[in-house]
Amino acid sequence: MNGTLTVLVVGGGGREHALAWKLVQSKRVARVFVAPGNAGTADEHGVENVAVGAEDIDGLVTLAHERSVGLTVVGPEAPLVAGISDRFAAEGLRVFGPSAAAARVEGSKAFTKAFLAEHGIPTARYAEFTDPAAAAAHVREHATPIVIKADGLAAGKGVVVAQSEAEALAAVDDMLSGRAFGDAGRRIVIEEFLSGEEASFICVVGGGEAVPLASSQDHKAAGEGDTGPNTGGMGAYSPAPVVDEATHDRIMREIIRPTVEGLMAAGTPYTGFLYAGLMIDPGGAPRVIEFNCRLGDPEAQPILLRLRSDLLELLEAAIDGDPTRMRPEWDERAAIGVVMAAAGYPGNYAKGHTISGLDAGDSHTRIFHAGTARDGDRVVTSGGRVLCVCGLGKDVGEARLRALERVGTVDWKGAWHRPDIGHRAVARERDEGRR
Ligand code: AMP
Ligand code: GLY
Numbered sequence: 200m201n202g203t204l205t206v207l208v209v210g211g212g213g214r215e216h217a218l219a220w221k222l223v224q225s226k227r228v229a230r231v232f233v234a235p236g237n238a239g240t241a242d243e244h245g246v247e248n249v250a251v252g253a254e255d256i257d258g259l260v261t262l263a264h265e266r267s268v269g270l271t272v273v274g275p276e277a278p279l280v281a282g283i284s285d286r287f288a289a290e291g292l293r294v295f296g297p298s299a300a301a302a303r304v305e306g307s308k309a310f311t312k313a314f315l316a317e318h319g320i321p322t323a324r325y326a327e328f329t330d331p332a333a334a335a336a337h338v339r340e341h342a343t344p345i346v347i348k349a350d351g352l353a354a355g356k357g358v359v360v361a362q363s364e365a366e367a368l369a370a371v372d373d374m375l376s377g378r379a380f381g382d383a384g385r386r387i388v389i390e391e392f393l394s395g396e397e398a399s400f401i402c403v404v405g406g407g408e409a410v411p412l413a414s415s416q417d418h419k420a421a422g423e424g425d426t427g428p429n430t431g432g433m434g435a436y437s438p439a440p441v442v443d444e445a446t447h448d449r450i451m452r453e454i455i456r457p458t459v460e461g462l463m464a465a466g467t468p469y470t471g472f473l474y475a476g477l478m479i480d481p482g483g484a485p486r487v488i489e490f491n492c493r494l495g496d497p498e499a500q501p502i503l504l505r506l507r508s509d510l511l512e513l514l515e516a517a518i519d520g521d522p523t524r525m526r527p528e529w530d531e532r533a534a535i536g537v538v539m540a541a542a543g544y545p546g547n548y549a550k551g552h553t554i555s556g557l558d559a560g561d562s563h564t565r566i567f568h569a570g571t572a573r574d575g576d577r578v579v580t581s582g583g584r585v586l587c588v589c590g591l592g593k594d595v596g597e598a599r600l601r602a603l604e605r606v607g608t609v610d611w612k613g614a615w616h617r618p619d620i621g622h623r624a625v626a627r628e629r630d631e632g633r634r
Pocket of ligand 2: 417431432491494495496497498
């Protein structure tokens with residue numbers, strides 16, 4: 200920490216802890232502020248929390264001016280979709296994250312589907328509705344499973360993969376009536392169900408160029424075997440073996456480049472992390488499930504744990520329009536992040552439980568905090584996803600063993616996690632071992 204640059208990370212989850220932890224290691228960085236941060240960021244050397252909310256754009260502008268922030272990195276989607284980057288740019292503040300117009304790739308599913316169609320980028324067939332009768336008729340005419348999505352932001356929960364017509368009709372009704380997601384659900388997209396294996400493919404984008412980060416896969420479902428309600432993500436690992444070299448090339452050629460070039464051509468150039476949520480079919484053909492205008496959470500935690508090269512340099516190169524002049528270097532090992540959640544999550548959950556066992560460290564694991572807060576000398580739970588316990592290993596199986604061992608040392612009342620994060624990769628590794 201000999202640098203002079205002050206960096207601001209906007210957000211307070213596990214992704215932002217990982218970002219702050221990684222950015223403060225840059226030799227050019229003197230100090231990292233996190234707004235609002237959590238108990239984990241408060242504890243990092245060189246990192247300081249500031250009590251400004253991630254969506255308080257006025258407050259963040261003031262903070263950036265007052266503390267002479269040289270670069271702001273925005274974690275979550277809500278401030279990006281609300282235009283934080285445009286506002287910072289207008290104030291002469293340097294920021295890494297897309298403009299509101301470019302952030303529509305996440306902010307509006309209808310926008311994204313039309314954009315993908317226009318540019319011939321592979322994705323599920325779809326139709327868009329605001330009228331309940333027309334939407335219901337469409338559901339009745341199509342086979343199940345069928346996928347119903349709220350158009351706007353719904354904290355990762357606005358998607359129903361309906362197995363039956365009745366379930367699909369109920370989802371349509373819940374969303375279009377405004378009951379399920381308020382205004383975010385008054386327009387819906389109904390799309391074809393895609394089968395295959397999912398992967399998260401996240402790039403650093405700027406100047407019409409994209410530099411891919413290591414691939415990853417997350418587990419959105421709450422229950423073992425990927426069952427039960429959707430969450431923000433119960434764990435992730437990197438790399439994702441389903442993204443082999445040939446598939447990687449296809450993703451860049453068929454999805455990332457046309458997207459980045461299409462946004463540029465439309466007069467809405469993209470600067471920031473671009474997250475493509477993909478379905479890879481058994482033949483290795485990728486299709487877009489969704490775009491996000493930010494890093495994934497929890498994907499960021501295992502990805503950044505594997506990043507050996509300087510993150511700041513990469514982000515700065517992207518802002519300057521030439522990210523490809525930096526080549527990220529990766530730890531050869533696999534990394535996994537297991538989310539420890541509060542009892543009740545993704546539904547209602549209690550806060551304020553004391554967390555024990557956080558300081559029992561070892562060199563193969565690292566805990567990124569998400570929903571935690573300081574209460575005197577205690578660290579207490581303050582969110583649904585509380586911690587992301589990460590492990591590194593020669594393969595996903597070993598990384599998982601180490602992460603789960605560490606999980607076993609941490610506790611609070613009602614803590615739970617999925618023990619099967621990475622099961623597809625671990626099964627593959629077992630198959631390969633048998634050959
Ligand atoms: P999204 O919020 O769009 O990423 O959707 C949440 C989850 O729903 C995805 O991670 C997929 O598991 C699933 N999903 C969304 N769209 C589709 C689709 N067209 N076919 C199959 N599964 C889907
Ligand atoms: N882990 C999925 C997301 O960040 O959207």
